[in-house]
Amino acid sequence: MNEIMHPIENTHDLVHIVKPDIEAIAKAIKSDDEEKMKSIHIKIDGKYSTYIPGFGKSMYGYSYADGFAYNYMGKESYLNNLRIMKGRLEGYLCSFPTPQNSKISQDISVNVPVSNSNDININLSFKDARKQIEEMPGLNETETEELKAKIDELEQINNEKISKKKKWEKVKPIISFVCAPGMGIS
Secondary structure, three states, rough: OOOOOOOOHHHHHHHHHHHHHHHHHHHHHHHOOOHHHHHHHHHHHHHHHHOOOOOOOOOOOEEOOOOEEEOHOOOHHHHHHHHHHHHHHHHHHHHOOOOOOOOOOOOOOOOOOOOOOOOOOOHHHHHHHHHHHHHHOOOOOOHHHHHHHHHHHHHHHHHOOOOHHHHHHHHHHHHHOOOOOOOOOO
């Protein structure tokens, strides 16, 4: 039976599968040959990253989403990563429990829809704004009426059932009007 397909039933099986890989890593490190290190790195990555969670974590060129970026790695990266891989596999042999009749795990995901609605009642704000405008001593009657009309427009826009983008498009000219020089508001 192929060692990749061999089910792990006891510690002896685990040692039988992992120990040759630890020895291969040691030989690749000792060889100081970049191509050999890359080849062993790819083999070990492919063989164990699926079964040992976080296997590539803290290694050079590793991304959780994409795995190893071999195009951007060099001899020093392979050397450092192989040392880490060797240590992880040795630790795996020494201290991790042996799964009984191991099988490929299936990821189960559950989606729970969560909705959050933030409705803010700003009716008081419009009333307060009208009151403040009426009490502003620097505005004449015409300016006061114009501003109150603009507040009425803003309130109407606020109550419309349209997208925020469309509301913003309607509000921009009113804001420009209110903030225009000479209005005495800005």
